[in-house]
Amino acid sequence: MLGLTALELARIQFGFTVSFHIVFPAITIGLASYLAVLEGLWLWSNDTVYRDLYHFWSKIFAVNFAMGVVSGLVMAYQFGTNWSYFSAFAGSITGPLLTYEVLTAFFLEAGFLGVALFGWNKVGPGLHFFATVMVATGTLISASWIVASNSWMHTPDGFEIINGRVVPVDWLKVIFNPSYPYRLSHMVVAAYLATALFVGASGAWHLLKRRHTRTARTMLSMAMWMVLVVAPLQIAIGDALGLNTLKHQPAKIAAVEGHWENKPGATVPLILFGWPDMASETTRYGVEIPYLGSLILTHDWNGRIPGLKEFAPEDRPDSTIVFWSFRVMVGLGALMLLLGMWSLWLRWHQRLFRSKLFLRFAVMMGPSGLIAILTGWYTTEIGRQPWVVYGVMRTKDAVSNHSALALSTTLIVILVMYFAVFGTGVSYMLKLVAKGPEEPGSKDARDESDAQNRRPARPLSAVPDLFDPGVGETPTGKE
């Protein structure tokens, strides 16, 4: 296809499937914790606004979770189908980590999700809350293991190579490899941030439409507190991860900065914008701020980082891509910080729910967390190239023997199917968000109670038929 090699096709396929997948678990992690907080607040305060919000967000959670499960299933098998040499070589490390993820997280989520979504009338409130907390715990455990595996591929430790394959020697070093704490916290906080931005945007949207005002205010308010706290925290974690990457993957940092060589006596400038050109080994049209690169990257005015020219051409990641993906992520991060500060200032002046300009900005920022996750992911993963396990196995040695024909066929199938299935799913999810929560006394709520009494309900769907009015779940629970 388009003259691409099997390796390129396999990389495109992996990049595409993982890009689709990563969005769903990020929202799953954030929403699961949010649901647990909502149910906890409801049980503690008896305020029905939290219960209404729980029902509303659990519908979106259900759609999102289903898409995360099926797209993740593809990932679990793709290592074997497309990257069989990687699996045979490093499976003795990535396999056990993935197995622990399944054992400690996937079953926990799946086992308690049924109760959390469908069990309102089947178990008591305490047990139901427990199920919600278990689902949330499962998502976090899941992130811990999968990030351990990914992180080991960036900064491998605790292993030897015997007879041409990886043998684990020290599992604590494998799991708690040098970049693990930074990557895990960066990912989990990113998930919380992305979810807060999404929830906040939907609250702001309903306020702009002057609907669902009580629930929308609660959504927006909770989300903005979260953004206010978490956005600066994320910037600090990102900075720490940057220092760690400089230590362990200096070529990645050089590529991210578009930094080619250290001239004698000069410090590292920060290149704000520019076009890193891999062929001519320069960054064209660079807009630079002197010293700032040294300060940010090394926390020292006179610090030096290695330039890309210090690495052999076949060991350099593609600077053009990671330079820009990184800048998109950082730019969005700055806007998130601005959103959080602005919300605090408006809250101070009691205008948080009234400033149209702010509400519009909050709506626009809705997808920014997910975009930042994707671009951050590209930065770190493309920055790891040409290695699949950094310094240990090259990506070109990891790919299966399939022909370019086989890979382009499956790639086309996956492209068409993913856009159809997940495109539809995301549109259903956005429709649910746009409709907003049921409010007590509203027509919808009356329809729903009618449905319980008279009509054939479909109580087991977590999502009452939105577009088939009057048939739905029984969100009674306990007052």
Added chain:
Amino acid sequence: MGIDLPLIWAIIIGFGLMMYVIMDGFDLGIGILFPFVHDRHDRDTMVNSVAPVWDGNETWLVLGGAALLAVFPLAYSVILSALYLPIVLMLGGLIWRGVAFEFRFKADEAHKPFWDKAFALGSYVATLSQGFAIGAFINGFKVADGAYSGGGLDWLTPFSLFTGLGLVVAYALLGSTWLVMKTEGALQHRMRLLAQPVTMAMLAMIAIVSLWTPLAHPAVAARWFSLPNIVFFAPVPILVLLSTWAILRTLRRDSHSAPFLFALFLLFLGYSGLAISLWPNIIPPSISIWDAAAPPQSMGFTLVGALFIIPFILGYTAWSYYVFRGKVRTGEGYH
């Protein structure tokens, strides 16, 4: 030492895959039965009978894949490369039906029939692909220098096509008897009637595979038909006949859960027959579980978790089934 880690792991993975076949079997069976049920409320009841548990059922498939990668990485890389196309098909099928669980309730009126079709078609495609994979697995894989060396379509044989069909029948049997247990009234009656020819078809499938396999593979024939093995294994076909008879008998009587339990037992027998035929190879025809094993450090580390955690998983899975016990009713909600 003294602990045979590959052996223990082969048993655990075998158990995990059996759990998958049995549990996702009946919820895939719901999709397979969809074309035979047209009433929308009946279809909703069918889907609702598995909605709270299907996700956990499918997790056993992920466990099988992950554990295979962890403890038999060679087998994982060879088998998944060899079965590339069926696996992509299976994943595609599972995607369509997995999202259809949620989407069919959320789509606007005009699109609902589409997601019903996606649910049914996805279930068929996933099941057929799994059946193709089983057939190809029995036929064996070409391996050279630690990698798969056959072609991309080697899995496609008359035998694998037949096992694909066989698995559709098997899941239809599990699905229909599950619905006999979980539903009542007209739908239940319909399932009682439908399950009977399906049971007979199942028996025929088992008989044909049991003849075809030893005829095509002398090693399998030697395993079953030599002394003293024939004495040890004789109960398997006898139990197959007995449980088939029991399914048919309990279907005709007023029994609710017995047909499903006997169907589970029948599937278990078929599964053990397969295990007996292939033992101890993990990449048939000649690579054994010991040849393909990961380093002991990997197997030991993972085993600790598996032995401690699987009992908990079985515990809360059972609890979740207990919470949703009883009949699914269309009219008055699910109490």
